[in-house]
Amino acid sequence: MLHRTQEVTEPLLQIKSIPERLELPGIPDSLVELSNRSMNRLQGSRFNPRPVSLVEMGVDDADLDERLDVGASFASSGLKRSLISPVKEQVPIVACDASSVKIGETDTGMIFAIRAVAVSRQTGKILYNRWGPLLFHVPNSEDSRQYRDDEARAFGGLSLKTLRVLTRLRNHVERWVQEVLSETLKDGILLIDGSLTAGTPDNPAARVNNILATARSNNSIVIGISKSTQLTVGGRNVLGLSNDDSAPHLVDITPLVEEEYPPYPVRFLGRVYVAKLSSDGFLFRTDIDRESGEEETRLALGRLAGTDVIFHGYPETLRIAHIFSTFTANDILAIQRFVASNHHITLQSRPNLRRSLFGPFGTSRYVA
Secondary structure, three states: OOOOOOOOOOOHHHOOOOOEEOOOOOOOHHHHHHHHHHHHOOOOOEEEEOOOOOOOOEEOOOOOOOEEEOOOOOOOOOOOEEEOOOOOOOOOEEEEEEEEEEEEEEOOEEEEEEEEEEEEEEOOEEEEEEEEEEEEEEEOOOOHHHOOHHHHOOEOOEOOOOOOOHHHHHHHHHHHHHHHHHHHOOOOEEEEEOOOEEOEOOEOHHHHHHHHHHHHHOOOEEEEEEOOOEEEEOOEEHHHOOOOOOOOEEEEOHHHHHHHOOOOOOEEOEEEEEEEOOOOOOOEEEEEEOOOOHHHHHHHHHHHHHHOOEEOOEEHHHHHHHHHHOEEHHHHHHHHHHHHHHOOOEEOOOOOHHHHHHHHHOOOOOOO
16 A cells, blocks of 8 residues: 655645635626526426536536638738747736536526636735526527516616527626626736627627726736637638747737628727747637737736746636636536425436437437
């Protein structure tokens, strides 16, 4: 039997397994009321819980990014590449992320959970705050009689019957967190997951503009980093371009994007870059407030690279936010039991038709 020991040199009170709590406002009452109202309609109904495996760690119902093909040749475009030099200047860095997951199905719709997280890197410590999970029952029916307009208009002037697509609902939660952080962060960097592209019904441009303006008024800058993107140049994904340079750098592809796409309805509220934050890192699509100048952009990325831990080219603060927001199999099982006990819903699992018919070959025809 192998017994391994390790000397502890730090006081026990200083050893923490998770970051400390970050004090930020709670979820708006209007959004909580909207969640409660959607769930309270399920009293006494049947619930088919989503099957999960405890072998799985994280369970996520991710959305595909919008595909944008700017069509021009990257090699011949003559776009400028700028080096990123880490700046050893400590600045506050705050990151946020949100995730949603399907919990199960009812006779009339589906139940989803949404959770958002903010992580703050300050001198000598990391703080975090987590909102949720918020539960929503999204009905399949188009019957507007399920929701009276005078009681359903609860969050942002929108009702559940309007927010049919789960992405819209999650975006509202995530944008609210970004608004809170843009108001509270001073002289820092706000990292968000995803791009600064807006202008669709589920992602209004006015709200993103307000976040950027608020951050600007507090002498902060907003940087959006996409874990994946389908933005292509000449049919080639932008993240597969120009990775032959090992030095941290960024390439401004905004001219290509703006030349190909009209400003409406989709609007690029930030300049679009392909950035590499560390020599051993991957390339990421990086959107930065377009009101920031070229020098300010390089300085912000330099401060980010010099202050945060860069893990394979990805900021550690944003990585922690993603990890803390992701739903695990245990989370889903706990939420399913909560729904059954608190809403008096009968758990009734339906047989897996594919598994019943095809056994181990009963997988989806589509690759997830």
